[in-house]
Structures are given as structure tokens and as C-alpha cells.
Amino acid sequence: MRTHERVLARIEADLAAGRWALGERLPAERSLADELGVSRPSVREAIRVLEAMGIVRTAVGSGPDAGATVIDRPAAGLGAAVRLHVASGTLAVRDVVETRVLLETWAARAAGARVARASAPDGADDDRAEGDGADDGVAGVLGQARALLDRMDDPALPADAFRELDATFHVLLVRLSGNALVEAIMTGLRGAVESYVARGSAALPSWERTAARLRAEHRAVLDAVAAGDGERAATAVRAHIEGFYAETGL
Amino acid sequence: MRTHERVLARIEADLAAGRWALGERLPAERSLADELGVSRPSVREAIRVLEAMGIVRTAVGSGPDAGATVIDRPAAGLGAAVRLHVASGTLAVRDVVETRVLLETWAARAAGARVARASAPDGADDDRAEGDGADDGVAGVLGQARALLDRMDDPALPADAFRELDATFHVLLVRLSGNALVEAIMTGLRGAVESYVARGSAALPSWERTAARLRAEHRAVLDAVAAGDGERAATAVRAHIEGFYAETGL
């Protein structure tokens, strides 16, 4: 086993054992190298991998923010992996679209059910992790999504900006499902999706007309979720995604 | 931008531009460093990331297999990322199980449809990528899955080996769907799944009885897929997964 792999395994074990909590810092590279009896380059290679996976963030300088900090970015690693494989041509666009439909219809269904549960008479939401942000509850994410759609109503919005908000909206929709892994996968797909959505948009007969339809469809999806009707939301989101790709001539 | 990131960006661009096809080798680390005007450690860090993502494979020595070879392992990167995040405790087991059900029921449905299409009167399978192996067609994967179940029928099989074959069977099932990305995600989940399946198995009242049930359920799923009945397969696989986790007291 190569040295940097041993370092990686050791760090992973320590991570699983709870040696460092989220937001805490790993020892300095030199200390870690000394502790494990390896050289600094080996430690660096391991940290580089952790960084690419979205496990840690590194920063130079001094103070509480310097060094390798444990963070929580599952989407970073997944996204990079998907992007690289699409770049190398081993992942087909068709598969990515299909996966998107799969994840988003499920998420829409789950989100609807979650909303319905949250607004039940007893008012008790489930006990899923709500994240650390202040607005990460069901109502908060719904509000964020609505705000997003409001911004997308601006007719003067450039197509690029529209697509970016569009992608963010879809990620938010998946976040409403409450499944962090599915959200991470969707966020990871986002990069790959954006690239060919941009390509496909160029082939549209009329961007304005398509944008108007997309706006209406987004509203319909969000309304269905907000009403707790997951099934209707799932149907709407499937039609939304597949409609767009059919229009761009996939 | 850090040096190794520039190297990474450059390699990714070259990859997208088709500078290296699948199976070809990147230049030697020293050459690459010279070409990009950076030091060898920087190149190594970039290659280390590519390796972690499943884009390249490195080997020492000389000859055609030495050096950094472009490979196609979408699952490697995704799997490592999922495993590390589960290790760091930021991904909940519940989310992983939920995602598994989501992916596998979809895959079962898709596989059933694909089998039905393949065995239609005109006998024409779709034109999806069949991979490079000789036995990666629908019939081939079905055969592999059957062989796997046959091996799992051996009552003398240790529980560990049984679970490993079990995981392989589930991945094969997803491969039958024909979607490389979903298969990669499922393969990536495999590592995370195996770890707590092993943990859960220890809590079973009777491994033998559970194993017998699992065998029967596997057969039922595969039979439904082979019969082209995706819906029945999906229902069976959902019951299979959720039943096991209910039994282990998730």
C-alpha cells in the first residue's frame, strides 16, 4: 500500500472515530507527517484527495481559519467526479438526463409528502436533520424557492442568469426532499447539466417563449409541492425536464 | 489559483479535447511538469486527485501498463466520496438506504422494460452502450446474475462471502438498467452499504433463516426482471431492501 494511501486510511479512521468534529482543524501538515512517520509530500497528497472529495478545506496563513478544516461538502466530490467523467466522454448526456428525471421526480414526491406531514393538524415535522442554517427547514427552503422564481420573472434577466437560477431552483427542490445524499448527487450533476443546457438553449427557436413556459412550469411544480401533492409535483417536474430536452432536440 | 489546480484544469481541458483516449497514457510526471513549467510534486498532486476520481490509474515500472493510464471508473470517485462522508458522519445511514431504494426500484423497472424490449418479436435491443466486455449485454448480465445467485445457494457459504455476493448482485441489477451513471452511483454506495449491512447482520436472530429468505427474494426479483415485468421487480426489490433493514432494526 502506498504511503499516501496509508495516511488517507488513517485520517479516515480518525474521522470515523470522531477525532475531529465538523469545523475543527486537522493537525498541521508537518505535525501530521511527524505523527505518522511519513514525509510531508505524502501527507499533502492525502489532504489533496480529501480536499477534492469535499471533506476538508485548506487555507494559508495563521489564525483559526488557517490549515485544513473539516467541512461538509458531499456535493463537491461527487460533482467533480461527474464533471471529469463527462469531460472524458465516458458518461453520456442521456444517462445524466435520465438520472436527473429519476432523482427529481422522487424528490418532488418526497417533498410533497414532507410538506403534507409538516402542515398536518399536529404540526409536527419529522426529525430529519434540518442543517445548521436558519432557513433550512421546509418552510425556509420553500421561501427560498419562491424568491428564486420571483427573480426569474424579470423579463430583462439574461439567459445565462436565468439558467443559473433555474439550476439552483432544481437543487432547492431536491433539498426539500430532506435526503442529503440525493441532494449532494443532484448538486454534483448540476455542473454537468448546466453545460449542455447552455448548449441546448442555443438551438431553441425562441428563448423568450421557452423561458415563459419554463416559468409557468416551475410555478406549477412548486405549487404542487407546497400543496403537499407530491404525485402532481413529480408528474410536473418530469414533463418539465423531458419537455425541455425534447425541445432542444436531444 | 494554486499550481496543482492549474495542472488539473489543463489536464481536464486536454481530456475534454480528446488529447488522450481511454486506455492511453498521460505523459510521464517529469515530462508533464516540464511541459507545464511546474514542479513534479504539483503534477503529482493533480494526478493524485484524478486517481481518486477514477479518471486515471497509475502503475510503476516500464512497458505499456506503466505510468498514468486514462481509465473509466466513475464509481471509484463517487464511491470514495460517499464512503468518506459517511465516515465523517455527515451522511446519515437512513439517507443512504433511502437512496438505495430509490435507485434500485428505478433500475428494476428500467431493467424489466429493457428485457421486454430485447425479447420483443423483432428482437432488436436498444443501442445503448454495451460496454467493452463480451458479456455486458442484457443476456450476459442476466447470466452473470444467475450464476451469482447459484453460488449464493451454497449453504456452507460464510456470511461475509454471502454479503459480498449480495452486494455484487445488487450492482448487477442496476447495471441491467443500462444507465452508467446510476450504476456508478450504486457501485459507489456499495461500500457504504456493506459496512452497515455487516453491522446489522450481527443483530439478526438467525442468519440462516434470513439468508434463506434473501435467497428467495433475490430469485423473485431476478425472475421478474427476466420476465420483463419491471413493476413486479421494483416492488420485490423494495420489499427486499426495506424488509432487511426493518429486520435488523434500523
Add this chain to the structure above:
DNA sequence: AGGCGACCTGTGGTCAGACCACACCGCCGG
């Protein structure tokens, strides 16, 4: 006494050079 600047210290980022282990490949002797 208080403010503020210069220095100190610890951090990652990068580099150069060296040596090792490995595996093929071709030479050379039997």
C-alpha cells in the same frame, strides 16, 4: 494610558534534487 505599526510565528504552497523499487526490453553469452 492608549493606539498603532513592525516584527514574530505558524501555516500551507512550491520547488529542486536525490534515491529507491519496480518492470519491461534488449543485449549477450551459453
Add this chain to the structure above:
DNA sequence: CCGGCGGTGTGGTCTGACCACAGGTCGCCT
């Protein structure tokens, strides 16, 4: 003709050094 053996190119690892950066601290000046 065949087999062993060294050459050669590859990644793997280490050492030591220097740089840039940013926070913390100390001491000077006001």
C-alpha cells in the same frame, strides 16, 4: 535458439529549503 542479466524509464518517497500569507504580539510613539 534460449535464458539470464543489466539498462532504462517509470512512479514512489524523502529531505531540505524558501516563499507568501495572515494572525498575534510586543514595543514604540503619541
